[in-house]
Amino acid sequence: MLVTFANGNRVDLSKGIDISLPLTDDESNPRAWYVDLPRFEPVRTDDWVGVVKEGGGVNFRNIFFNPHGHGTHTECLGHITETVYSINESLNQYFFNAVVISVSPEKKDADEGTDEVVTLKQLLPLKKYKTIEALIIRTLPNSADKKSKNYSSTNPPYIDVECLELLDQLEVKHLLIDLPSVDKELDGGVLAFHHEFWGVPNNQRFDRTITEFIYVPDLVADGEYLLNLQVAPFENDAAPSRPVLYPFL
Numbered sequence: 001m002l003v004t005f006a007n008g009n010r011v012d013l014s015k016g017i018d019i020s021l022p023l024t025d026d027e028s029n030p031r032a033w034y035v036d037l038p039r040f041e042p043v044r045t046d047d048w049v050g051v052v053k054e055g056g057g058v059n060f061r062n063i064f065f066n067p068h069g070h071g072t073h074t075e076c077l078g079h080i081t082e083t084v085y086s087i088n089e090s091l092n093q094y095f096f097n098a099v100v101i102s103v104s105p106e107k108k109d110a111d112e113g114t115d116e117v118v119t120l121k122q123l124l125p126l127k128k129y130k131t132i133e134a135l136i137i138r139t140l141p142n143s144a145d146k147k148s149k150n151y152s153s154t155n156p157p158y159i160d161v162e163c164l165e166l167l168d169q170l171e172v173k174h175l176l177i178d179l180p181s182v183d184k185e186l187d188g189g190v191l192a193f194h195h196e197f198w199g200v201p202n203n204q205r206f207d208r209t210i211t212e213f214i215y216v217p218d219l220v221a222d223g224e225y226l227l228n229l230q231v232a233p234f235e236n237d238a239a240p241s242r243p244v245l246y247p248f249l
């Protein structure tokens, strides 16, 4: 189905590119923050079982998972405020003009060893855009193991807080990245980027979201897309989400 926008841009709604990761209960599920794998467990009572193969009428499973630790999720400022504001309330528009940019995080000396950091300099090519509603950062190398990696204790790359100067200029509202966090894994609880991005505590931005643990396939070239971003409607600071990109024709 072809759709033409007022500015002449066209997309084919049948050609969406899913940049979320599926949630499963085996080792192929990615994770971070020291959580165990998700669990999918059939409901069992004394006289009934939620497994068709075992004689139940339906498959009926409880699922235990952590939105932040187990795959693609979108979060709002409620992630770091005393009040657990809801992503389901914060995200109430679902289509955005998006830009994909690929960057190789730069090595930087840290207290213990070396960090890899997305720097402002690497994002400067974005200045050619006047504004960007949703910015999608693909880190390089874009190896397939990102889709199933256990990031706990690996000190993954993160975004330098200085990048916010540019993100503010570009009026970025939604930031998506293929890492478990925009901040350093162990930073003593500072979460500098999260706080600056959401203006917590002094200039709170309820209209900004962060989506982590995406995977942008290599077939997606850097540039502009239409993004459809929706969350499962959990009243929680974060919820599983499915970002889908539509290339402009």
Ligand SMILES: [Zn+2]
Residues within 6 Å of the ligand: 067, 068, 073, 075, 180, 212, 238
């Ligand atoms: Zn998170």
